[in-house]
Amino acid sequence: MARRESILTGPGSQALIVDLIRSSGPISRTELTAATGLTQPSISNIVRRLIDDGIVRETGRTPSQGGKPRTLLEINARARYGIGVQLGFESITIVATDVRGGVVGRQLVDGAGAGQPDETAERIVELYRAFLSGLGLDAASVAGVAVVTPGPIALAEGAILAAPSLPLWDGYPLRDVLADALGVPVIIGNDAAAATIGEFWSRQVSRNEAFACVYLGTGIGAGVVLDGALLRGASSNAGELGHVTIQIDGEPCYCGNQGCLERYAAPGPTIAAARAARDDLDDVNLTFDPASLSRDFDQLARAAVGGQTVAAELLQRSADQIAAATVTLANLFDLERIVLAGPGMAVAGSVYARAIRERLERSFFARNAHSIAVELSSNPRDAAAIGAAALVLQGSIAPGHGPSLIPAA
Structure with missing residues (x-):
């Protein structure tokens, strides 16, 4: 029985619950039980954990129809923030989004151009620090950073592979360089894939x-x-x-x-x-x-x-x-x-x-x-950067649906 409960309350089930609250909320625990097929105790355990982590919050009750009013649940938009960086030849865009995909900050600077990767990576580090400071965001509230570029990419190695617009970056270990400097989890991703997640997340599809x-x-x-x-x-x-x-x-x-x-x-x-x-x-x-x-x-x-x-x-x-x-x-x-x-x-x-x-x-x-x-x-224009931030948040609050966030060393 303990093994069954661990399966029902594992990362995949948490991702499912978060996704339903994100796209359908406010929603009650009873409605979550009906929509997922999970048991009421499993739903209660997952929801309790999400509330304790600040990801979900209770928001009012349903009107009484003869029985006990049901407590409604919604995503806490400001629970965490994702930082997305769109790295291109002509420009670099950095955005911060909340858990619902709302943009809380954006900045555009010169792109990678023909500069050396080490120089551009150092500029990204400086940009990140100044960006958080300008927004007044506590670094502890940041779930991580995702940098997206035209493909292909090597996700496991955290590197760009022979992108035609960024030829000097082939095999450059951007994820590890940034993670060491920033002290937060970093993901390297494809711009089109990130834009897809961002649109899916922010549109509450x-x-x-x-x-x-x-x-x-x-x-x-x-x-x-x-x-x-x-x-x-x-x-x-x-x-x-x-x-x-x-x-x-x-x-x-x-x-x-x-x-x-x-x-x-x-x-x-x-x-x-x-x-x-x-x-x-x-x-x-x-x-x-x-x-x-x-x-x-x-x-x-x-x-x-x-x-x-x-x-x-x-x-x-x-x-x-x-x-x-x-x-x-x-x-x-x-x-x-x-x-x-x-x-x-x-x-x-x-x-x-x-x-x-x-x-x-x-x-x-x-x-x-x-x-x-x-x-x-x-x-x-910013869809990939916004999606990069969503990619971080999905990996953080809905584990199992996105790439794993590897903690910084």
Whole structure:
């Protein structure tokens, strides 16, 4: 009996309870029992532990209907804070979020550029300390730090692996360097996967939904959440939508494949196509400087949305190609909701959303069984940083659904 009780009150059950309170709260213990199938004593034990840890709090009672009013439970938003760092070539974004995913602070600084990893890591340490001080956050309230970058990553080693936008970082032990300097748990993750968790967490999406996020940054990524947990794969590199083949024997890709979506529809190839048509884009003010790729893509998107014909054609081509790949993603996982995030969606999101909705309506395999909601992130540029913070919090308060938080030495 003791063994059964330990199973019912283990990390997986705590993650389930936290997820239900997060997405459905305020909720009573009786409703949690009905929703999970766990015994009332098990629910009571888990809830008591969560209340003692300050993660959950009681908040009023249900109206009496002849019996004893039920006490309601909700997540204590300010119980802990997660710090997310989005590391890119052009910029570094740091955010702090509470347990509900609410942003309590944000700062943007110059990116890694062509600088040495050690120098940038030292800047991140200084940024973190100044950031907490500026917000007045007690370091003891921070659950940890997650740094996210374009993939691939080596989760177990805490390192970036051959990211095309950060070539100098290949194999650099960023997690251990930061953990030693900061004295808090540190996770290294993929930006698209982090954005997925952030959108799932902050939108209070039900764990019963098949949920995905399509992320447009310097590359194209995606993440899928099933049963409340991010689908990670063998090495936490699942969801590389940009490396779906869309043209057999097409353009060579850095990944070793040919004809990858990313070689045709990402911001880099789109701006390269704009360079070829630059005579027709004189009024768009593009620099064609690789160090200003995000700025150029925003400029092209503004021109497209504003009706500039060539810009609109280039952006539509990218949107149509990503839409076709998104149908494949939806078919594989029978998705119910897709959110579009990432810096590339900040200006052009409406173009991509329309293309994806139209393609799903006519091509999604299960379209006669159910529709798919396609939504834009409310904060597309910071989605990965916000998601990184959520990744830390999920690993802290809902163990079993995220990567393990390894305490700093």
